[in-house]
Amino acid sequence: MAITVTVSETPTYVTVNETTNNVTLNQSDNPITISTTTDLLTAFTASASDITIASHGTWGGGSLQNAFNFLTDQFYRQASEPTGDNLAEGDLWYDTDDDQLKVYRETSANIFEFVPLAQATDTMNNLDGGLF
Numbered sequence: 001m002a003i004t005v006t007v008s009e010t011p012t013y014v015t016v017n018e019t020t021n022n023v024t025l026n027q028s029d030n031p032i033t034i035s036t037t038t039d040l041l042t043a044f045t046a047s048a049s050d051i052t053i054a055s056h057g058t059w060g061g062g063s064l065q066n067a068f069n070f071l072t073d074q075f076y077r078q079a080s081e082p083t084g085d086n087l088a089e090g091d092l093w094y095d096t097d098d099d100q101l102k103v104y105r106e107t108s109a110n111i112f113e114f115v116p117l118a119q120a121t122d123t124m125n126n127l128d129g130g131l132f
Contacts, residue, residue, distance in 0.1 A: 076093040090105070100117075101116070101119075
């Protein structure tokens with residue numbers, strides 16, 4: 001949907017009074033008219049499921065709501081291990097209980113699990129990548 005916005009105005013009359021330092025804009029004789037080809041409130045009111053996003057990288061395209069779901073299904077930050085059908089190889093989980101960053105990967109034939117990538121040290125300023 002294309003929206004055209006047209007702004008029409010006549011010259012603005014400005015009066016400056018140097019004695020009182022007042023500036024007066026005469027707008028009653030100078031109306032500004034804005035018109036559009038559609039109702040702007042209606043045009044910009046939409047839910048995330050009504051907005052379409054093109055494919056990019058691993059995102060195959062679809063609604064904005066589905067894009068949000070796609071992103072939130074890849075990154076987790078919680079104490080308990082994520083579970084469910086939405087897990088996919090490469091998903092990341094920061095285990096807040098053990099202070100470890102883990103990746104979901106195939107550890108043996110058709111066996112997928114979260115494997116530590118890095119663990120926080122005592123100061124939480126350094127991460128130890130270990131033997132990954």
